[in-house]
Amino acid sequence: MEVERVSGLKFHKKQDVAIVGAGMTTFKRRLNETGKELSFLAIKQALEEADMDLSDIEMVVMGSAPDAFDGLHMKGEYLLDGSGGSDRPYMRVFVGGGTGVFAPIAGYWHVASGLADVCLVVCEEKMSSCMPHPQSAFKYIWDPILDRPLAPNLIWIFALEMNRYMHVHNIKHEDIALVSVKNKANALDHPCAQLAEKITVEDVLNSEPMALPVRRLDVSPPSDGAAALIMVAPHIARQVTDNPVWVTGVGWALDTTMWTNRDLYFPRYVAEAAKMAYRMAHITDPRKEIDVAEPYDPFDYKELHHMEGLGLAKKGEAPILTREGVTARDGDLPCSPSGGLLGVGNPIAATMGVKAGELYWQLAYRAGKRQVAKEVTTGVCQAWGDLMQVGTVMVMSNKR
Amino acid sequence: MSVGKKDISCPPEAPGTPLKDSDIAEKKVTYVEDHPDIRYAWTAGQAISRFLNELKKGKLIATKCNKCRRILFPPRMFCELCYKPIDDWVYVKDTGTVQTFSISYIDPDAKPLEKPVIVAVIAVDGASKNMAFMHVLGEVEPEKVYIGMKVKAVWKPEEEREGSVTDIKYWKPIEG
Numbered sequence: 001m002e003v004e005r006v007s008g009l010k011f012h013k014k015q016d017v018a019i020v021g022a023g024m025t026t027f028k029r030r031l032n033e034t035g036k037e038l039s040f041l042a043i044k045q046a047l048e049e050a051d052m053d054l055s056d057i058e059m060v061v062m063g064s065a066p067d068a069f070d071g072l073h074m075k076g077e078y079l080l081d082g083s084g085g086s087d088r089p090y091m092r093v094f095v096g097g098g099t100g101v102f103a104p105i106a107g108y109w110h111v112a113s114g115l116a117d118v119c120l121v122v123c124e125e126k127m128s129s130c131m132p133h134p135q136s137a138f139k140y141i142w143d144p145i146l147d148r149p150l151a152p153n154l155i156w157i158f159a160l161e162m163n164r165y166m167h168v169h170n171i172k173h174e175d176i177a178l179v180s181v182k183n184k185a186n187a188l189d190h191p192c193a194q195l196a197e198k199i200t201v202e203d204v205l206n207s208e209p210m211a212l213p214v215r216r217l218d219v220s221p222p223s224d225g226a227a228a229l230i231m232v233a234p235h236i237a238r239q240v241t242d243n244p245v246w247v248t249g250v251g252w253a254l255d256t257t258m259w260t261n262r263d264l265y266f267p268r269y270v271a272e273a274a275k276m277a278y279r280m281a282h283i284t285d286p287r288k289e290i291d292v293a294e295p296y297d298p299f300d301y302k303e304l305h306h307m308e309g310l311g312l313a314k315k316g317e318a319p320i321l322t323r324e325g326v327t328a329r330d331g332d333l334p335c336s337p338s339g340g341l342l343g344v345g346n347p348i349a350a351t352m353g354v355k356a357g358e359l360y361w362q363l364a365y366r367a368g369k370r371q372v373a374k375e376v377t378t379g380v381c382q383a384w385g386d387l388m389q390v391g392t393v394m395v396m397s398n399k400r
Numbered sequence: 401m402s403v404g405k406k407d408i409s410c411p412p413e414a415p416g417t418p419l420k421d422s423d424i425a426e427k428k429v430t431y432v433e434d435h436p437d438i439r440y441a442w443t444a445g446q447a448i449s450r451f452l453n454e455l456k457k458g459k460l461i462a463t464k465c466n467k468c469r470r471i472l473f474p475p476r477m478f479c480e481l482c483y484k485p486i487d488d489w490v491y492v493k494d495t496g497t498v499q500t501f502s503i504s505y506i507d508p509d510a511k512p513l514e515k516p517v518i519v520a521v522i523a524v525d526g527a528s529k530n531m532a533f534m535h536v537l538g539e540v541e542p543e544k545v546y547i548g549m550k551v552k553a554v555w556k557p558e559e560e561r562e563g564s565v566t567d568i569k570y571w572k573p574i575e576g
């Protein structure tokens with residue numbers, strides 16, 4: 001059933017799509033810059049890397065998460081000028097935390113369809129405007145009739161999912177904590193990182209309880225930040241660079257909003273999205289064919305959960321691969337070499353910079369100190385969000 | 401458009417001006433504050449209105465789809481898989497099984513709670529597999545809760561019920 005769901009899709013595209021530039025700002029709990037200013041800074045970097053200026057950009061896709069963080073509706077329109085979107089086709093996309101990979105998917109279809117040859121994708125988040133803590137905005141995600149009378153915190157659903165995942169596969173918290181240890185250490189090599197540090201498994205297990213099994217160090221921090229990508233047609237890529245990175249597959253899917261009716265141990269939404277992307281990219285054995293991955297890691301267990309949804313590990317196997325060092329930067333399947341959301345920060349949509357952005361830099365061999373040890377050709381990045389129901393997946397390759 | 405990339409590390413730099421929380425509290429930065437107050441009245445809809453009214457009577461009600469043969473809980477007016485109207489209403493039991501749980505030390509604003517809340521996803525008896533809903537557990541120590549535990553609803557006295565999920569005070573373990 002899972003495979004059949006996408007069997008009818010045909011991927012008729014007008015042209016291939018390459019990424020030729022990326023940029024991102026520092027991620028911090030609180031920045032003085034406005035969302036517009038952050039977007040400008042990220043775009044300026046991406047344009048510099050591609051050696052382009054704004055007049056080369058034909059269309060713009062902007063991604064940003066709930067308006068409630070900003071206390072300002074029509075955020076897409078508010079961020080227009082900072083996004084370089086005035087006087088050209090412009091749209092905002094939004095699927096909660098999934099936006100960081102969904103925005104580049106939207107950029108992909110702008111170019112693949114032939115509507116644009118050069119599309120700028122920018123993601124921005126300014127969570128710090130919400131006082132005293134952005135958690136206060138998250139409570140409006142819950143169903144007003146069935147859930148909110150119970151005074152829930154958004155962390156609850158992650159705790160419930162994590163506990164179910166641990167129970168079904170008999171996974172220990174120690175093994176999950178290794179993800180937090182790895183990603184925060186990887187982030188030491190990222191110039192934008194908010195929470196890069198050397199920590200131990202014991203630090204995670206002894207950190208403040210939030211909603212058990214979730215403790216403080218299992219969680220990524222709220223952040224301000226922005227990221228940008230430039231996506232182009234093949235004839236443009238040839239003019240700009242000798243080493244473009246090609247988007248070879250995209251996929252997205254949502255599972256039912258009735259999240260208490262699902263078995264939470266497996267992210268079916270990610271598996272569906274991955275199947276679509278792999279089919280497009282002609283990948284049949286992701287564990288063998290994917291060289292480097294950026295699975296979405298807002299919580300440590302989530303990297304493991306998503307590796308299994310992405311077919312990079314069998315069900316219940318991701319903690320074992322992590323313990324054996326397979327997912328380390330010098331391992332056979334490096335996961336979150338950027339430092340991820342756990343280490344670099346979690347400005348929701350702007351995590352594009354550590355997922356799609358990092359994958360581009362890794363495959364272009366431009367990740368500097370973060371470059372993985374093994375030779376890389378093909379990689380996958382993924383994001384997740386809404387009421388823990390959306391999976392967004394992008395496969396990239398440095399071979400066309 | 402010029403040809404060739406510059407030789408720059410990626411990301412090349414990390415501009416941005418970090419602030420401390422205290423910079424706001426001590427008014428060291430320029431900012432504007434507002435407290436929007438918007439009110440809403442959410443109608444519960446056809447299915448959940450019936451569900452809430454049954455809660456007042458101390459009963460849990462579900463709906464049934466004759467095509468996939470699922471008993472849907474919480475109830476809805478259409479089956480989202482078959483995408484057709486439901487066929488019938490059926491009562492389910494006020495007992496169930498803990499599918500997963502969490503011991504929460506934080507309130508909706510992430511402020512610490514003095515006494516932790518035990519939240520659980522409870523699959524109710526009489527509904528189809530995985531047909532569960534979220535509620536809280538009581539009359540049990542946090543360390544005694546386990547996945548697979550059988551629980552029963554503890555209702556508020558009838559005169560205090562108001563047609564809300566909180567008409568069930570909490571779910572407690574079934575002895576034995």
Ligand SMILES: [Zn+2]
Nearest residue numbers: 465468479482
């Ligand atoms: Zn049905």
